[in-house]
Amino acid sequence: MLQLNYIRDNKEDVLKRLATKNFKDAETIINKVIELDNTRRATQKDGDAIKAEANVIAKQIGELMKAGKKEEAEIQKGKTADLKLREKNLDEALKSIEEDIQNLLVQVPNTPSTKVPAGKTPEDNEVVNEQGTKPELHAAAVPHWELTTKYNLIDFELGVKLTGPGFPVYKGKGARLQRALINYFLDKATAAGYLEIQPPIMVNEDSAYATGQLPDKEGQMYHAQIDNFYLIPTAEVPITNIYRDVILKESDFPVKNCGYTPCFRREAGSYGKDVRGLNRLHQFDKIEIVQITHPDKSYDTLEEMREYVASILKELELPFRTLKLCGGDMSFASALTYDMEVWSAAQKRWLEVSSVSNFETFQTNRLKCRFKGADGKTQLAHSLNGSALALPRIVASLLENNQTPEGIKIPKVLVPYTGFEIIN
RNA sequence: GGAGAAAUGGCAGAGUGGUCGAUUGCGGCAGUCUUGAAAACUGUUGAGGGUCAUACCUCCGGGGGUUCGAAUCCCUCUUUCUCCGCCA
Numbered sequence: 083m084l085q086l087n088y089i090r091d092n093k094e095d096v097l098k099r100l101a102t103k104n105f106k107d108a109e110t111i112i113n114k115v116i117e118l119d120n121t122r123r124a125t126q127k128d129g130d131a132i133k134a135e136a137n138v139i140a141k142q143i144g145e146l147m148k149a150g151k152k153e154e155a156e157i158q159k160g161k162t163a164d165l166k167l168r169e170k171n172l173d174e175a176l177k178s179i180e181e182d183i184q185n186l187l188v189q190v191p192n193t194p195s196t197k198v199p200a201g202k203t204p205e206d207n208e209v210v211n212e213q214g215t216k217p218e219l220h221a222a223a224v225p226h227w228e229l230t231t232k233y234n235l236i237d238f239e240l241g242v243k244l245t246g247p248g249f250p251v252y253k254g255k256g257a258r259l260q261r262a263l264i265n266y267f268l269d270k271a272t273a274a275g276y277l278e279i280q281p282p283i284m285v286n287e288d289s290a291y292a293t294g295q296l297p298d299k300e301g302q303m304y305h306a307q308i309d310n311f312y313l314i315p316t317a318e319v320p321i322t323n324i325y326r327d328v329i330l331k332e333s334d335f336p337v338k339n340c341g342y343t344p345c346f347r348r349e350a351g352s353y354g355k356d357v358r359g360l361n362r363l364h365q366f367d368k369i370e371i372v373q374i375t376h377p378d379k380s381y382d383t384l385e386e387m388r389e390y391v392a393s394i395l396k397e398l399e400l401p402f403r404t405l406k407l408c409g410g411d412m413s414f415a416s417a418l419t420y421d422m423e424v425w426s427a428a429q430k431r432w433l434e435v436s437s438v439s440n441f442e443t444f445q446t447n448r449l450k451c452r453f454k455g456a457d458g459k460t461q462l463a464h465s466l467n468g469s470a471l472a473l474p475r476i477v478a479s480l481l482e483n484n485q486t487p488e489g490i491k492i493p494k495v496l497v498p499y500t501g502f503e504i505i506n
Numbered sequence: 507g508g509a510g511a512a513a514u515g516g517c518a519g520a521g522u523g524g525u526c527g528a529u530u531g532c533g534g535c536a537g538u539c540u541u542g543a544a545a546a547c548u549g550u551u552g553a554g555g556g557u558c559a560u561a562c563c564u565c566c567g568g569g570g571g572u573u574c575g576a577a578u579c580c581c582u583c584u585u586u587c588u589c590c591g592c593c594a
Binding site for chain 1 (some may be wrong): 516524525534535552553555556561562563564573574575
């Protein structure tokens with residue numbers, strides 16, 4: 083959520099930047115917000131004046147009672163009835179105006195950083211770099227959904243029986259590979275200075291709201307209605323919410339947390355080759371990295387996180403490319419996002435495995451995650467997060483890219499974790 | 507699940523209807539002393555709204571109520587603790 087004062091002070095700039103995100107109703111909503119805020123201030127001023135008056139009278143009554151002047155006190159009491167009524171009306175008006183402002187503000191996406199390329203579709207994303215070499219597969223090479231069946235690694239049909247489509251069952255070396263990747267990713271993150279967190283995988287409404295899943299993405303989360311809990315779509319939600327209503331010290335920066343969790347996404351309306359095999363699932367595993375930083379440092383941090391993710395992909399010997407997302411393809415909350423995509427050699431397409439974003443104050447404003455600066459002032463921190471990494475598409479490309487007539491070779495760095503060098 | 511107790515500032519912990527946004531201690535910050543540090547002493551130290559800046563307003567777990575006036579009384583919800591029951 084954007085800061086109201088920032089919008090007031092930088093209206094033209096905010097509108098200009100929202101335009102690169104192709105947000106249509108920007109001007110209407112922002113004008114309305116500013117107008118409501120003016121009304122809010124005036125209303126509060128009136129209300130405060132009445133409250134001040136009532137406070138003075140109440141104090142006088144106290145003194146009169148103490149002095150035994152009961153009759154004079156009664157006279158003063160008579161004055162308050164009208165004040166109370168006006169106070170109540172103004173308080174109600176204020177509450178309703180504040181709600182209106184809030185309802186409008188949550189509709190406004192984050193303003194993109196000035197570094198964000200213009201554009202509307204994924205084709206407009208800027209390719210920052212491409213690293214590694216795409217493998218030449220042998221003649222009999224097949225996509226991963228055939229490999230998982232051939233080597234009995236993943237049973238998609240069994241998942242349908244137990245739960246439904248998009249809930250695969252991993253078996254034997256398939257299950258072991260999952261566990262190996264999780265441990266490898268967590269060890270890497272820990273070595274890079276991230277504190278490992280094992281959070282709940284269900285969150286309450288407050289948490290879902292604070293990181294922006296609610297109100298707009300309600301349909302994308304699984305909802306346990308009896309207890310009003312939401313299954314998390316990413317570890318970002320519980321981990322970032324650790325810092326809800328927290329005032330950090332400047333010396334706490336940078337806050338670096340990582341966590342492994344299953345992630346749950348309803349992903350309504352998806353179909354075709356995009357969802358085949360491991361390409362898109364309702365339940366999948368992901369290691370998330372989160373940082374909270376000083377506003378001056380967040381873009382350096384973003385680059386650091388991007389390089390960190392790249393370093394893992396290099397170790398895994400996967401060809402990948404880095405995209406800087408254009409305005410139209412960015413998420414609602416992001417100010418700047420890099421997507422990392424690995425090459426899936428049998429599908430012959432790029433698969434997104436990580437998305438690294440700087441949210442600036444967009445998340446921390448809703449979270450009320452602040453810090454006390456050197457000047458003693460309390461201000462909003464910046465938040466960033468990224469996947470490091472999501473498992474299914476990594477597994478897909480590992481299986482496809484490393485297939486040989488003898489079997490699927492495991493990258494060297496993973497062997498200590500899997501305990502085997504080849505799947506055959 | 508049943509019974510009882512509690513929820514106050516970073517922490518501990520006073521305050522049971524009016525001068526309480528809140529005594530005090532610890533912690534934090536600044537200063538005095540010291541070559542430096544410790545100790546001691548002095549000062550300072552919650553958040554939000556509002557204002558050019560003051561005034562001023564709100565917040566004592568959340569919500570509602572009583573009252574001229576609520577941290578303090580009433581209702582309700584949530585959470586924590588103790589005891590009992592059940593249990594991986």
